[in-house]
Amino acid sequence: MNKARRNPVNIAAAHGILILYTLIALFPVFVILINSFKTRKAIFRDPLALPDAESFSLIGYQTVLKQGDFFLYFQNSMIVTVASLFFVLLFGAMAAFALAEYRFKGNTLMGLYLALGIMIPIRIGTVAILEMMVSSGLVNTLTALILVYTAQGLPLAVFILSEFMRQVSDDLKNAGRIDGLSEYTIFFRLVLPLVKPAMATVAVFNMIPIWNDLWFPLILAPAEETKTLTLGSQVFIGQFVTDWNAVLSALSMAILPVMILYVIFSRQLIRGITSGAVK
């Protein structure tokens, strides 16, 4: 913003609102983090106090790492999230390209049909999905989760990506066709790099719910070897006793990978690489 249009009051107000929002958003995370480093008594005595020499304890982390196969859960969550995102982006982008690029009968109807899933929560079909997984023998496999999450993510992905694909210059695609590139090469080499920011948006939107989901892991893959991190953390929450140290430590560790993935995608969100392709 240039100097002439800068108003100190406006700037202060804008920053004030943003800082306030950041504090509100980060506060729960902060509380989880500090309490994960405290003894059980200290957590209950003063939940908002920072850990000091007396209350500092790693007991939560020790419990988590000893009890249950935490690294396996971690690995399961990672596999499910990354694989689901991969398929959502791949199939979503392909469907979006077809809808945006080709004129065929029922194009609009197909687009609406694919977007319908945004309005209908997939959990309504849980019983049917479970029956399907049982009869196809996929219960207690990560494949079951990946399939469900891919289905869950596709509608929004198709909807967002097809809008962005329409904005990619026709001339560029046609130049590729005249130069003899196949439709697949045009899609992967010319169009996908130009819609990277949109892909990153879709990835971020889909990643968090998948990583945090408890519902489908509990129903479709509750076996020890297929537990996800969220489900694995539940062992510490009992009907009568809850091991808060362990729960908070598990949650703290679960935040990390999501943050790393988010940082990777958010850089793409900002990067604009369209410049120079078309005027």
Next chain:
Amino acid sequence: MTALVLRNICKSFGKVEVLKHIDLTVEDGEFVVFVGPSGCGKSTLLRVIAGLEDATDGTVEISGKPVNDVPPAKRGIAMVFQSYALYPHLTVHDNMALALKQEKQPKAQIEARVAEASRMLELGDLLERRPAELSGGQRQRVAIGRAIVREPQLFLFDEPLSNLDAALRMNTRIEIAALHRALKASIIYVTHDQTEAMTLADKIVVLRDGVVEQVGSPMDLYNNPANQFVAGFLGAPSMNFLAAEAVGGTSGQTLGIRPEHLRITDTGPLSGSVTHVEWLGGDTNVLVEAGEAGRITVRAFGQYDIEVGAPVALDFDAAQSFHFDADGARIRG
């Protein structure tokens, strides 16, 4: 041999007919310009020739072979787009080499052709840059280079100059004309700018609403337009049209006089007052409000001191005027 033959080309999108029964022949080495107002179907026709759109009816022949079922890459054409459409992830060199690589040409030949094209277009210093690091004019030259290296039987230009500023447009126009002379290539060039059409073309095809209005050399079209639309479209400032009655002609007819064929005199068949004057240095455009004849533009060569509001009379040579009937068709004789 003929570079391109179009026979009865029709194209419709749904119920909208965009191209209606177009027949056209382009000779080898000819520079043909499609010109017309926006929405007249000229770009669609170019895309049908390129194979990017299928014609609803009719046949396209390139170098004597029907190519209706041949994909764009195998038609022996190269195209330059309005938005340049360079591949953003490739360097200038790779942009030009890509099509040849796709054709599986030997590497030495690819390098030779890219070198030759970059020499012609003075792109030598830019070969390792990406499109984002180039100016508009440079990008356009790369787009042209990408077409040249393919050594096509037919070049297609889709409004290649409309994104450039006025000075650059003129330079590039001259370069394209020089390129045509050097390559002796057959070129089809689409534009809505009549100046580009007049200066570049061996043959102009004027299109309106998907119909070919007239085909001919630029001077043919200027001196002998087939109808009121062609007469009004070519020439700048455009031709004056006035009711023939105003100068004692037949009622219902329209009289067309080019601004450069009107003279400002003391007495003449038309009279009125000056409403605006444009001094361009070399010539002076005078806008005259001439009563029932309406507003008339006069292009006077040289510089004149004319005041706004001054009463003037206009004279013209009957031999340099055109008559059109109520439907816009030319009345000869």
